[in-house]
Amino acid sequence: MDLDCTAVLTDIWLMLDGECNDETRARLQHHMDHCSPCIEAYGIEEKIKGLLSRKCGGDRAPDALRERLTFEIRRTVTTTQVESSKVDTADS
Known part of the structure; x- marks a missing residue:
């Protein structure tokens, strides 16, 4: 199933938090491997998550x-x- 960028961008945080199953992770990763705007957005969100984690002590x-x-x-x-x-x- 092909994903559009909107679906990928809404689920980036689930992927970053390790809260999606292997099948979903594989679909998201496959899309990002072929879509530079989405992989760029993923990188930005990954940096934001890291910053929040460092500043907020990893609270859930x-x-x-x-x-x-x-x-x-x-x-x-x-x-x-x-x-x-x-x-x-x-x-x-």
Whole structure:
């Protein structure tokens, strides 16, 4: 199954945190191996995660907060993608 960049970018943190299964990790890695913008985004997020880990002592957020943030990130990315598609369609 091919992934689009939006799906990969929303799941980068799951991959960085080791919270995805081997199959998902392989799919994400395969996409990033062929998509330089996504591998660049992964590198940036990896640096941010490292910085947060050093500054925050590696504390783990409560599961409810993590779920809510994941939902909001996915909603924001989806909304942005839909709005971008509308602009592209209007320009055509």
